[in-house]
Structure formats: C-alpha cells, structure tokens
Amino acid sequence: MTATAVEVHGVHKWYGAHRVLDGVDLTVRPGEVTVILGPSGSGKSTLLRVINHLEKPEIGHVSVNGEPIGVRRQGDRLKELSERAIRTQRSRIGFVFQNFNLFPHLTVLDNVAAAPVATGKLGRAEAQELARELLGRVGLGDRTGAYPRQLSGGQQQRVAIARALALRPGVILFDEPTSALDPELVGEVLAVIKDLATSGTTLVIVTHEIGFAREIADRVVFIDGGRIVEQGPPSEVLDRPRHERTRDFLSKVL
Numbered sequence: 001m002t003a004t005a006v007e008v009h010g011v012h013k014w015y016g017a018h019r020v021l022d023g024v025d026l027t028v029r030p031g032e033v034t035v036i037l038g039p040s041g042s043g044k045s046t047l048l049r050v051i052n053h054l055e056k057p058e059i060g061h062v063s064v065n066g067e068p069i070g071v072r073r074q075g076d077r078l079k080e081l082s083e084r085a086i087r088t089q090r091s092r093i094g095f096v097f098q099n100f101n102l103f104p105h106l107t108v109l110d111n112v113a114a115a116p117v118a119t120g121k122l123g124r125a126e127a128q129e130l131a132r133e134l135l136g137r138v139g140l141g142d143r144t145g146a147y148p149r150q151l152s153g154g155q156q157q158r159v160a161i162a163r164a165l166a167l168r169p170g171v172i173l174f175d176e177p178t179s180a181l182d183p184e185l186v187g188e189v190l191a192v193i194k195d196l197a198t199s200g201t202t203l204v205i206v207t208h209e210i211g212f213a214r215e216i217a218d219r220v221v222f223i224d225g226g227r228i229v230e231q232g233p234p235s236e237v238l239d240r241p242r243h244e245r246t247r248d249f250l251s252k253v254l
Helices: 044-051 083-090 108-118 124-137 153-165 183-198 210-216 244-253
Strands: 006-015 018-028 033-037 059-064 071-074 077-080 093-096 171-175 202-206 219-224 227-232
Touching: 006 044, 018 044, 018 227, 033 044, 033 210, 044 059, 044 171, 044 202, 083 093, 093 153, 108 124, 108 153, 124 153, 153 183, 183 202, 183 210, 219 244, 227 244
Parallel strands: 033 202, 033 219, 093 171, 171 202
Antiparallel strands: 006 018, 006 059, 071 077, 219 227
8 A cells, every 4th residue: 555545746737718627736645534625616626627637737636546647757758548548547536526426227236336337347147246336325226217307316325436446546536426416315415435434545525514524524724725734634724724714615515
C-alpha cells in the first residue's frame, strides 16, 4: 500500500476564459474519508472528474495509489496515455454519479456485473456471483431481476454504489450522491456510504449533507472559486472555521 491514495498536484482547469480549478493541491491517505464542501460552481465536481481523468487538467497532474492518472513518465516529462490505457486506470477508481447512470435495458444484476466482464477481470458467472453479493451488501439482494425503472431513486443509487464496488477499486469518488433524491430516500443511501466508510475504503465525497460530513469524515475540505480555502478535521472546519469565506458558507447551510 502506498503512503497516499490520491495526490492532486497544482491542478488548473478552465473552460474558455472561466477558470474552474485554480492550483489545487490535495492529498488523501489510504482508508481516509474526505468530504468536499463548497458552493455551487466552486469546482467540486470538476475536481472529482479530474481525479479519474474524465476531465484533463490544463496544468498539474494526479496520482492514485502512486500511479499517475492519464499520463506516464518519460524521463522528466509526462506523456498522455492512450484512451484505452486511461479506461484501464479508471476501472481502478470507482465513481458514483449524481444521476445513477444505470443501463435501463439491463437488470440490476447485469448492471453490477457488466463492468467486471467488460474489463476481462471476471467471467460472466463469477461476475454475477459477485454482483449478488454486493447487491446483498447494499440491501437489494431481493431485486436482482428488476430493471432500473422499477426502482426508487434511492434504490437506483444503491445499485450504482454496488456497481462501483464490483471492480474492487482502490478509491471511490462520490459526486453529490444524494442530490437527485427525494428527501425521504437520502438516508438509505447515506447508510450504505457510512458502511463503506467504516470498512476502510478510501472515499472522496462531494456533498451538501453537513451533518453527514460531520459524522463520517476524517477530513473536510472547503473549496471556493476553484481553490481549497481550508481543510482539516470536521471538528475544526465545521465547528471552528478559520477562514471568513468558510464561516459565511456554513452560516447559510447549517
């Protein structure tokens, strides 16, 4: 195991004249739960997408479990990897999106089993056995034959979490996993994430659920204007924020 699970070094990202990330440095240790907070448009989701190279940074680079993402070292330079090589890297980084992104024509079981088969990590029978195990873990062992349209939003998001786990990733990224859910469904998804947090899985979570962050985070990162304003244990950042911008944000959401 490497000393760090995720390292973000001097990352800048912009779209036209709009700078979304402005020199972000972030380190996540193995087994750590890092929660990223910030106002809408602050760069939180873009940062997650840069970590698994769904977005390519203009400047800076990212490593996951000691491996540069999207590039390889060639002497003292970094060279862009092929799309196929990048897809292989992404298979080691779980990603849970806001809007589930399940395949509507596949059953719940096949949604979870699809990635291990597609990447050649498991045969179909083995992948389905793993999928049943993971669906049981997220409380959906009795819905393996259902289709996404037959599930509630909370159930679909739990399937998406099981799908992310199916590739046995070293790190799982969550991009506002409850933002698309009705309020009464939020708790069931947060309960699954809490279970992962206690299992030693490395998690990086973008969320607006402040109480949830206080409960499970090892570290809270507050980002605004594409920059990390402050970070530290929840007891410091949430209860005794040092930066005026953090205090102003929390006063509006707590």
